[in-house]
Amino acid sequence: MLSLAVHKLEIRYPGLPAPALDIPALFIEPGTHIALTGPSGAGKTTFINIAVGMERVRSGKVEWDGENLAAMSEGRRDRWRARNVGLVMQDFHLFPGLSALGNVLLPQRLSRFRLPGDMRSRALDMLARVGIDRANQLVETMSRGQMQRVAVARALVGRPGVIIADEPTASLDAGSGEAVANLLLDLARETKATLIVATHDARLTGRLDRILQLENGWVSG
Amino acid sequence: MFHFILADLVRNRIGVVVLIILVALATALGVTVTLQERALRLGSARAAAPFDLVIGAPGSETQLVLSSVFLQPAPLPLVSPEVLAGLRADPRVEAAVPVGFGDFVESNPIIGTTADAVAMFGGLTEGTAFDHLGDAVAGAEVKRAVGSTFRPFHGNAGDVGEVHAEVQYRIVGRLARTGTPWDRAILVPIQAVWDTHAAHHHDADEAAAHQHGHEDDFATRPVDNAVLDGDANPGVPAIVIKPKSISDAYNLRQQYRGDTTLAVFPGEVLTRLYGTLGDARRVLSLVATGAQALVAAAILMVIATHVLQRRRQIGALRAFGAPRAVVLSIVWLETFALLAVGLLTGFAIGYGATHALSQRLGEASGVAMPVELNVSDAWMLAAFLIAAALVTFLPALIAYRQTPAQALRS
Numbered sequence: 034m035l036s037l038a039v040h041k042l043e044i045r046y047p048g049l050p051a052p053a054l055d056i057p058a059l060f061i062e063p064g065t066h067i068a069l070t071g072p073s074g075a076g077k078t079t080f081i082n083i084a085v086g087m088e089r090v091r092s093g094k095v096e097w098d099g100e101n102l103a104a105m106s107e108g109r110r111d112r113w114r115a116r117n118v119g120l121v122m123q124d125f126h127l128f129p130g131l132s133a134l135g136n137v138l139l140p141q142r143l144s145r146f147r148l149p150g151d152m153r154s155r156a157l158d159m160l161a162r163v164g165i166d167r168a169n170q171l172v173e174t175m176s177r178g179q180m181q182r183v184a185v186a187r188a189l190v191g192r193p194g195v196i197i198a199d200e201p202t203a204s205l206d207a208g209s210g211e212a213v214a215n216l217l218l219d220l221a222r223e224t225k226a227t228l229i230v231a232t233h234d235a236r237l238t239g240r241l242d243r244i245l246q247l248e249n250g251w252v253s254g
Numbered sequence: 255m256f257h258f259i260l261a262d263l264v265r266n267r268i269g270v271v272v273l274i275i276l277v278a279l280a281t282a283l284g285v286t287v288t289l290q291e292r293a294l295r296l297g298s299a300r301a302a303a304p305f306d307l308v309i310g311a312p313g314s315e316t317q318l319v320l321s322s323v324f325l326q327p328a329p330l331p332l333v334s335p336e337v338l339a340g341l342r343a344d345p346r347v348e349a350a351v352p353v354g355f356g357d358f359v360e361s362n363p364i365i366g367t368t369a370d371a372v373a374m375f376g377g378l379t380e381g382t383a384f385d386h387l388g389d390a391v392a393g394a395e396v397k398r399a400v401g402s403t404f405r406p407f408h409g410n411a412g413d414v415g416e417v418h419a420e421v422q423y424r425i426v427g428r429l430a431r432t433g434t435p436w437d438r439a440i441l442v443p444i445q446a447v448w449d450t451h452a453a454h455h456h457d458a459d460e461a462a463a464h465q466h467g468h469e470d471d472f473a474t475r476p477v478d479n480a481v482l483d484g485d486a487n488p489g490v491p492a493i494v495i496k497p498k499s500i501s502d503a504y505n506l507r508q509q510y511r512g513d514t515t516l517a518v519f520p521g522e523v524l525t526r527l528y529g530t531l532g533d534a535r536r537v538l539s540l541v542a543t544g545a546q547a548l549v550a551a552a553i554l555m556v557i558a559t560h561v562l563q564r565r566r567q568i569g570a571l572r573a574f575g576a577p578r579a580v581v582l583s584i585v586w587l588e589t590f591a592l593l594a595v596g597l598l599t600g601f602a603i604g605y606g607a608t609h610a611l612s613q614r615l616g617e618a619s620g621v622a623m624p625v626e627l628n629v630s631d632a633w634m635l636a637a638f639l640i641a642a643a644l645v646t647f648l649p650a651l652i653a654y655r656q657t658p659a660q661a662l663r664s
Contacts, residue, residue, distance in 0.1 A: 087573060087659040108578065115575025126570035130261030143255060143576035
């Protein structure tokens with residue numbers, strides 16, 4: 034679990050008069066579960082991209098447990114993200130042609146020379162934990178709810194300190210959505226990870242510790 | 255990493271196979287042009303090797319070589335008898351054998367010559383050389399057994415000719431393989447050819463009377479070489495000379511290059527011929543290279559499109575923690591593997607195609623066509639592979655420059 038401290042963060046895009054994101058100060062306690070809400074275009078995606086180091090910060094600081102992403106090179110940010118962040122996205126971003134297990138292991142395989150010895154059994158455990166029995170089933174043959182559960186397993190198998198989920202339930206039916214939401218909350222609690230969920234889902238926001246409301250790049254709440 | 259590449263290739267297997275086939279065929283085209291040209295050049299050069307010097311009547315040097323070395327039928331003017339007699343007596347000459355053509359049996363040309371030709375072409379593998387007018391020596395590839403008999407046809411191979419009904423030869427020996435079109439020829443005494451054709455020009459009545467004489471003594475009449483040393487013969491279209499030394503060869507060529515005779519080194523004539531053919535080869539290579547360039551451009555387009563279509567996927571890879579270098583390697587390895595497999599397959603197809611082509615050409619012409627790979631081919635393959643490695647770096651760079659945020663934004 035990591036804490037996040039944002040200081041004088043300002044993101045501007047060329048041609049736009051107002052900054053896309055303007056956060057003078059924000060602190061997130063380690064292990065808290067945060068809901069990130071706000072209308073589309075309010076800066077939720079920009080905030081997530083900044084928070085996981087996928088976008089460069091030119092002014093201000095974004096510190097996870099004292100490590101400032103703004104001061105890191107792109108390569109270092111990639112390595113930091115691989116080590117610390119579990120990502121779950123609205124569109125799953127699973128890779129067709131690979132099995133559920135293959136997808137869960139893919140980021141681990143690509144970010145290091147060889148898999149740690151217990152990684153395979155951890156992946157199988159994690160798949161069982163999210164309710165996927167057939168680890169060798171190709172992902173493109175799964176239902177959307179199953180796909181998102183595979184994505185959750187992929188995000189968590191590396192035991193990240195931070196779990197970031199961008200609209201994880203938006204493309205699922207109510208039943209699957211609730212199952213995925215339960216999994217995310219339970220697993221975040223079990224691993225004591227800091228959880229940030231960008232969502233419109235009122236049933237989900239209600240179960241989180243704190244709500245960050247984004248409005249035109251400003252944070253309230 | 256390899257899991258991922260393999261999964262992607264398997265998922266797009268139809269496109270992958272089509273691409274590999276395209277690359278392979280374009281490569282095979284270039285390889286075949288190169289190897290086939292080399293096989294033709296080496297094959298004909300080796301075919302001409304046993305023929306040091308050829309003397310004929312004034313006319314086309316090329317035709318003289320084509321007729322005497324490659325046994326291509328053509329009506330050549332005859333050299334007067336004194337020339338052959340003079341050469342046979344010349345101390346600079348180790349052997350001078352006349353070459354008379356015009357008759358065939360099926361697809362085998364019948365060559366009138368002397369028994370000296372047998373030694374000149376490397377001797378016999380079975381039987382004996384000819385002693386009688388009716389004796390014949392078969393080339394290594396003639397599909398007739400020693401001891402069998404045949405009647406010659408007048409005219410071109412394959413044409414409906416006129417059978418010399420009154421003449422019958424018996425095969426008494428077989429020549430060692432020479433790798434030249436002479437492997438398909440049947441050698442008979444030149445005196446027999448003269449005899450046959452002399453009879454041919456007589457009146458029908460006279461020929462009928464003559465025929466009995468032939469039948470009686472053709473097989474038993476010994477070959478009389480004295481007739482070659484005088485001027486009481488019709489002459490021959492070409493004489494193949496084996497000189498005693500290189501300087502003798504040059505002297506002889508000098509002496510017999512004049513108003514009444516033509517003297518050529520077949521190797522030299524062939525070299526000149528290749529000079530002309532070289533341009534044709536260059537045109538062919540240009541066409542092949544052009545085709546390869548077009549295919550390369552098309553393939554590059556396809557790959558670039560594919561990589562662009564995978565932007566989201568590739569961006570997502572980085573979002574999930576794959577380092578940039580790994581993403582670069584994935585795209586590069588995947589595209590390079592595809593091209594490399596195509597290139598290697600193309601080399602194999604080209605080599606096989608050249609073999610098949612050379613086999614057929616060799617059977618048709620009698621010239622053995624050696625299909626040989628040498629160091630320059632290895633360099634060509636290496637150059638192709640390096641070019642493929644460089645070219646496939648381009649789509650990999652596209653992937654490298656993509657930010658992971660793009661994948662999440664879309």
